[in-house]
Amino acid sequence: MTLIVIDPGLCARDGICVAECPQGLLAPGEDGLPVPVPDADSRCIRCGHCFAVCPKGALKLDGLSPDAAPAVSGRSGLSPEAGLDFLTSRRSIRNWKDRPVPRELLEKALDAARYAPSGINMQPAHWLVVEDSRVVRELAGMVADGLRHAGIMPDYVAAFDAGREVMLRGAPHLVVAHADASGWYDPATDCVLALSHFELAAHALGFGTCWAGLFRRAAETWPPLRERIGLPPGHKVCGALMAGYPKSRFFRLPPRKSLRLRYL
Ligand SMILES: Cc1cc2nc3c(=O)[nH]c(=O)nc-3n(C[C@H](O)[C@H](O)[C@H](O)COP(=O)(O)O)c2cc1C
Ligand code: SF4
Structure with a gap:
């Protein structure tokens, strides 16, 4: 199966997938359409970033169509405070x-x-x-x-x-x-x-x-x-x-060591 298939009609030639691939397996072709490098199949780690990052859904990976993948809604409504409260609690x-x-x-x-x-x-x-x-x-x-x-x-x-x-x-x-x-x-x-x-x-x-x-x-x-x-x-x-299921409920954060932090 072909690793990556790009729909030229959908692709915006924005270079996002080229920049995102951690292995550097995509390069812009002559008309800006991304082209996999020759040994892409063997070096690909199947992270799916090229597939997941394309705003146009123009890229099929290992035969998987973008329509078949769960969407990230980005609408969970979790505020930064709620997210941190969730982690620390x-x-x-x-x-x-x-x-x-x-x-x-x-x-x-x-x-x-x-x-x-x-x-x-x-x-x-x-x-x-x-x-x-x-x-x-x-x-x-x-x-x-x-x-x-x-x-x-x-x-x-x-x-x-x-x-x-x-x-x-x-x-x-x-x-x-x-x-x-x-x-x-x-x-x-x-x-x-x-x-x-x-x-x-x-x-x-x-x-x-x-x-x-x-x-x-x-x-x-x-x-x-x-x-x-x-x-x-x-x-x-x-x-x-x-x-x-927890029997007890925790009402406050427990003490922790203070942050030991250095910058370089
Ligand atoms: C222990 C560990 C070491 C990793 N080391 C690197 C690294 O050195 N460079 C890098 O680009 N990504 C590194 N990664 C990221 C993985 O490649 C990445 O988690 C994986 O491809 C899945 O992608 P995702 O994190 O976006 O789901 C590492 C991940 C873990 C858990
Ligand atoms: S799946 Fe990951 S490693 Fe493979 S081509 Fe796409 S971005 Fe690169």
């Missing part, structure tokens, strides 16, 4: 309502996570949603076993053994991002960014999350846990989030 949730998050909402948040940035647009994240809270409890026990076996976080292990579920905080669900780590590319940052998108999408959709760092740590080294979650060969767990 996200909190880690550790007390949950006894009510599951509907699958449609979890999938809506995961769908938003597909739009997170990723190095050379690799989009490496694979997802596992542990929907059943009984399985989350079982995994919490395996996290404790893994940490005990590795000889780390003894305080947490002791608290867990004493009956405090500090491993996965009694969460109704667990969302795990894992990726192929067998090659040269380390997918960890991209997966964390995708999880971060998920976390903010959850906040927008009215449910809450908490990073499950102990789960990720145990999954690094504890074979029974890796086996139980069906981790494919070569994959690593890059991060996980507990999820559910």
